[in-house]
Amino acid sequence: MPMATNKTSESKSKKKTTKKTETPEEPVWTYRGYKLQTSEFVTAMVHFFRAEVNRANVWRQRLDTTTNWAVVSTGATLSIAFSQPTIHHGIIILNTLLVIWFLFIEGRRYRYYELWSYRVRLMETDFYAAMLVPPFHPSPEWAESLAENLLSPSFPISLLEALGRRLRRNYFWIFLILYASWVAKIWLFPIPATGMTEFINRAAVGPVSGQVMILLGLIFYLSLTIVAVATVTMTRATGEILPRFGADSPTISVSDIDKPKGLRSWFTHRRRRRQLLALIITGNVDAVSKRILADLGRGVTALEGKGMYTGTSRTVLICALTMTEAHNLKNAVAKEDPQAFVIVSPAQEILGRGFNPLDEDGE
Template identity: 50%
Template sequence: MIGMRQPTPPEQEPVWHYNGYALEGAQFLNAMVHFYRGEMERANVWRTRLDTTTNWAVVTTATMLSFVFSDVAHPHFLLLLSMVLVLLFLIIEARRYRYYELWSYRLRLMEMEFFAAMLVPPFRPDPRWATSLASSLQTPHFTITFWEAFGRRFRRQYQYILLILWLVWLLKLYLHPYPAPTWALFVERATLGIPGAWVLAGTSLLLWLLFTLGWWTSDAQRASGEILQRAHVPSPREMLHYLVDITSRQRALHVLRLDDRLVYVITTHGDEIADAILRELPRGVTRIEGRGMYTGQRRDVLLVAVSPRQVEKLKRLVYARDPHAFVIVQDVSEVVGLGFRKPSRAMT
């Protein structure tokens, strides 16, 4: 009607609030997309620099190997020089990896709290994520230590390069100018102004220290630019503690080996399934007569101890003969008997 005021449509509430500042959805989305693209470009630049350093190490190794073995007179210490150069490349790459990890950290924040949140409406990013991202922008800081970066790059590429150089250096000592007939001559060929035994011991110690460092930092999981396992995997330190602690010896065995399985099969086809298990696995079967408390019907309960690899085959045997059977798989710490661990003398 004439003279009546039309109701004012409610204002659209901004989707993003931070420290009293509000952005409309389109503005916020546009800003985040451009910011993400910029950070992705930065991460790609440093990813390329990582690959470049690795390429330097590979080319240096291949060139030196070809040169040293192209002539008997070419000195073996060039391979040791190559090891020093490769180690220098590793140090440079560890430093570059820390920068790459900084940009990857920001990308992962946006992917987890922004893009992933958009796929699960309503869209409400966690304000703590904004604080973390803003802190990284205002005061950039490395998210991992140098030694974690060093150990990670060593395990990924450089352990193989350095190990190959060291083994080929030993081969060069043995073969040229002719195969060394004695250990004393082999050690003498390693002399470089200092006794050959010292050179051999020094290079061996260096490799041992590098592998120890790589192994000791393998439980560091703060790198966001890597695909890491979510399930808990015992770290080298945890496994070492298990092995050293005598009272935890059984626990260490539990970590280091695959346990056996105890399978309960509840079925109305007990004889048929038991016969199939005895013939096709083959494993022993124990049958217990049971009764379903809901239906009141008689059931056979079959107990079978199997290895982890036999579980799926056992399930196929059961459901091929009784699609309505119940199968319960339970971890067991130890199975003693025929087909498994033999009883110890103390048991007998």
């Protein structure tokens, strides 16, 4: 009987071991030498996504708050201005200046809102959409763009585009109400004007004549109209314009987003990933090259050089990379040759595989 129990226990243990060996290993997400389990990576991305959505919502609420300030101040000003005939129309002009300041504040807040919305859209289009629709392939640059935005945050839209967008959405109508109220206040109070000459004379504010005030008003509203119209073609804002960052998108791609079009090209510069060029002078050429290829996945080119101080021949390695890869490059070189001489300088433009396509300007 003891022999039988031993055999059964051995057979059970064998079955357990065979089951363990048959179970496939969980896929591992590898990125620049670091390895995370798939569940860990997804959990981190989910928490990061929730944090960015919360940030975007907070700044969206701040936008609504600024608009409420403009609406409330305009309503209060008009109520006071038309409450008594003797109240001067200059109070409407002062409120117009106050609304201009509110517009400027909201434009700045809108740029912060777009910063968080840009990150949210990157994750929505190239992380979650890739999981929901299997044929959809994420853009190879989405993780690089997200990492660069985290390391070196920058506003995705210009202040001019932010002002133009908020002006068209809300503030242009507030300014029109103020302008109509200003004209009505001058024409109707204290008694209706008998003609255009009297209307112009009533428009005077202190030592400034009525003709100058009307001319300044026309220039101001003409400027608002120009800003509103000139920024229509600026579509870098991801909070309201929803671009697709995937290369397989039928409507828009990363390169299309970065290309200024129409009037937008007059006011904005083309945004690129920050590109660098590294020169590495080392005596351990093969090991350093293999390390860079393995850790960064970047190509390396070797050139023959000569140290003029020592007169000895040296091999110079050239590697093109992005800003987020600079730290990993230094670590990779230091592992193989701590005495290496490394120069990392910004590159004006890098075209080719792994960067922007060579024929992108001709498309």
